Amino acid sequence: MSLISVDQTITIAMSVKDRHVSAKWYENMLGFEQLYHADEAGWSEIKTNTVGVTIGLGEHTKPAPGNCVPVFGVADLDVARQKLERAEVKFDGETEVVEGMVKTATFYDPDGNALMLAEDLTAGAN
Template identity: 50%
Template sequence: MTHQTVTRCVPGAYASAERPRLPLSPWRHLVYVSAPSHPSGPHRAVPKSTKELAVPGFSYNGTITLSSSVKDLDASISWFEDALGFEEIFKAAEAGWAEVSTPAEGVSIGLDQTDADAGGSGGSIPVFGVVDIDAARAELEAKGVKFDGETRELPGMVKLATFFDPDGNRYMFAQSLVEGAP
């Protein structure tokens, strides 16, 4: 089995016109990546495609949004554009929500405008895109995972369900209700 060594990473740039092909591991959903300087060792397995990953009972849709609380939605969008080169991909000012792209395919930063008087930062909440939120929620509830209330729906936009890991950290599932969205 041959391995590819990555020496430099520039978002959106490749050494050739074709994306590098990585060898498959014995497990269909993983590839081996050779990265001698990586802290986990020179060879580590990474998902081939999040769109191919599923667990019994529900499927992911290939997206993840890292949600952060912000005090000023427009100022935060500008900061991500100017400082990091990200692009605004969605904004619902009336809902106090926006998303900006990242260089990683399927990964975005969600900006959730909160009350300026709330104090402190709200941290980040990973939001996993799922195909069917009801199936995903039922599967986790059957495994004893605790949810924060009922599944919420923003009509025509998204369904959201917040759940907790054993340490009380928040995570969310999101099912897009927008036609044609992943």
């Protein structure tokens, strides 16, 4: 039995120099669809051809080569985080919140691979 329940979405988060250029590349090369650009947050998302899987592009002046973090959707990030912390799962700092958009927390598997939990905050914004 698992400690937390993730939903049926996965976002693969990557660091890029220019989100707009990268999104266009994925559209032209792989046939993916741009979902949105959130310029104020330095974030863009594109829809892959796999149901429930998106690619998130975080803009950084010096992206880490090979940087890729799977992001698992959860209904309540605070509850999920508390359960994982009680099981001694290591988190990287505090939970980040972009009001009206998303709440995220990065954590690590036993081998030090970064993973992230995300709670969608847009549902109540409409």
